[in-house]
Amino acid sequence: MRTQVVDAPRIEINDGDRVASAFEAMQERPYCDLRLECVATGERFDIQEFRIEAAGQRIRLMIDVLGLARDRFAAGVRLHASLGTEALLFSGIAVEQFSIEADPPELIIAKPERVYVSNKRESTRVRLVRGMRALVQLQVHENQEPIDARLMDLSLGGCGIEIELRSGMLLTSGQQVAALLIEFPNGTRASMAAVVRHVQMAERNAYAYVGFAFATSGGIRQTEVPALLREMEREIAFRAGQGRNHMIQPSRLFIGGAESPVAVRLDQQEKALYASTTSMVGPLRQIAHTLGAAAIALRHGRELPIDELEKCADTLCALLAEDRPAFLYALCCLTEQPALLHHCIVVAGRLADLVQTEETLVRNLRDIVLAALVHDLGNIRQAGPQTAASDSLITDPSAPTNSHVELNKALGSAGSWAASGARRAVIEGLNSTDAADAANLPVALAALARAARIVDLIEVKTRGGIGAHEAGTPLEVFRSLYHSCDEADREWLQRYMKRQGIYPIGSLVHCSSGFLAWVLRLGDDGQPARIRVVRSTDSSRRLNQILGRADFAQIGKIDEPALPQRFGLKPF
Known part of the structure; x- marks a missing residue:
């Protein structure tokens, strides 16, 4: 049986002057955590900057987006913000123009018709800052192994994770997953029933950001999650320097260091060294x-x-x-x-x-x-x-x-x-x-x-x-x-x-002296003219030596193509 997602209670304000006042108050608070939600897809995007124009009747948003269709926001948008102890949701917003050519892209919207106000604890996300790490084990289907991911943010109503794109791009909005387990470096765990809210590309190369809503299941949302949020806020305050007076101690959740099982699992997920030997x-x-x-x-x-x-x-x-x-x-x-x-x-x-x-x-x-x-x-x-x-x-x-x-x-x-x-x-x-x-x-x-x-x-x-x-x-x-x-x-x-050529650029070749090399360039005769020597078949030690034809004598003659899969090699 599917479980139901329940949103936090909100107070509706539809008085135009009060809505305008709320937006003006945000302009005076540089850290209001303002985000844009696409009504059609549920995706959320960071707002880098915003300006109130036309005597408060129009708002210009500079947003952090890449690769979106020009009409992505045609069905409307919502704005989420944090203001003091309150969380704000602006709706009833008409989109006037989306300029994807601008740098950064700009979205021009009309003044919101209404704003919903709720307790910050109920709806505002706590984002993990640099150095705070937590592992998420996501089991999409009961007959499949869990997938490791990284916790990016947490709220009473849900969480956001960063997961390899090959897994994330298979998820769909509204899909209920078999299990979502969050584990912190000190071993604290929390398991929740969850439903996919939205999927979008993450900033990190080859990763997706997936937003989940926690489904109602027992008292976990009312007991464990609030406790986790308090501990995360404590850690953020400590890392921001507020612990210098010894009044704020670091959270126990993130005690464990680089040797904790969570840190080891996350290191394994993130250890890939991306090729950077060519600007292309x-x-x-x-x-x-x-x-x-x-x-x-x-x-x-x-x-x-x-x-x-x-x-x-x-x-x-x-x-x-x-x-x-x-x-x-x-x-x-x-x-x-x-x-x-x-x-x-x-x-x-x-x-x-x-x-x-x-x-x-x-x-x-x-x-x-x-x-x-x-x-x-x-x-x-x-x-x-x-x-x-x-x-x-x-x-x-x-x-x-x-x-x-x-x-x-x-x-x-x-x-x-x-x-x-x-x-x-x-x-x-x-x-x-x-x-x-x-x-x-x-x-x-x-x-x-x-x-x-x-x-x-x-x-x-x-x-x-x-x-x-x-x-x-x-x-x-x-x-x-x-x-x-x-x-x-x-x-x-x-x-x-x-x-x-028979030894194409990017293919692996075997040399008569036992060395393996990637072909970087061909000569006018179609034969390799420049190679990157990466390994000897007599040793597992990795090499990185670029040779031109004048130096080929050092490694012998290129005698046959080689299979990268056999030697576990990838070009870089």
Whole structure:
């Protein structure tokens, strides 16, 4: 039986002058914890600054958002604030304008019609500050293992957590989870029944922020949670320096130090060292962030952030034009991202590289790249309750689904018939088992569909773990596809091999002296000209030495490709 979420009692004030006075009072209090809530989705966003204009009839909000659709707030917004001992909720707000191009983005709203006032203890969140850490074990379904997450904030009515995006993007608003357990460094635990309120991208790379509402279950909300809130506020006051007079002692909740089981678990979750050896990885991570927002939007049946996706396509094309070798290598360095998002970015980047010399295709390069960036995101929409975070959600080329049908609808039409056709050719080309399907398209679009299919097949087969596809080296995959595809597909395969070489940038190679190295750059002859030596097969010690051809004699001859999965290596 589903449990019911109960909100804290509030007093309604709908007198215009009193509502205006409440807002003016906040302007005098710089620390009022003002946040914006999207009525349609339940998402909440920090407000960096606000200004009251037009004699109090209009309010300009500077908000911290990224990758939102222009009409995200069309259904209305609410404002949450903390003022002294009271929590305020402003509603009845008309949205006048949303300027996503501004820096930071600006939302202009009319004066709220009413404000609800409640006791601060009932509804205001206590955010964990730097150095305060608590573990959340989230069990989404009873037959699945709990997932580790980090507690970000807590209130009597719910909490916010930061969880790996591969898990967070599968959650949906209104979904009741099997269990939510909060554990503090000193071993104190609290287990609550909870319902997902909203899901959005977190600031941290490859993570999602998920807001939960506690469901009514016994007296935990009335006993344990208030006690936890008091202890958290004590710790915040102590860390802010108010404990210098010895009147305020640190909270017992956070005693345990770096050796506590909670700290160890959180360290394991956060220990990933993200690749930073090329400046192009940063912009690609921003693209992954927008794709994560798009995946969450699809999961919740919301509109895609088309404007932001188009900017991502432009960015990807610009990076390719700026420095092709660095770009192709950076594509391989996003291993911390969910496999689905990484796959889409790699396919988009390599497809752009393959077709950029085709005059009939390059004029629609932005739409080709945009379609490739989202081509498998429809699988998020169709993911069932048994889908695990470890599932890649990448379409198996030998067993496609019809997820692209909803994706095409979500994308809508492009600016022209040719651009719309390019999007359709890529998405349908990557979701078809029959190469002959491409023959039903106009000549140029048929060629594009085949090119996209070849790029996708190569990425799936070298990645491995998708359907029955075991990971293979690029050379093994090239040979397999050459003998299995038809003549038209084989032509695109040969073009791909000519551009990428048998030792593509970002692939692992084995040297005759036993060293393993990543290919960073190819010479005019298509052979590696610059490599990063990372390990010797005779030792587990990691290396990081970049060599040009003049120095290859130090490590012997490059004699064969190697499988990264076999050695547990990832490019960086």
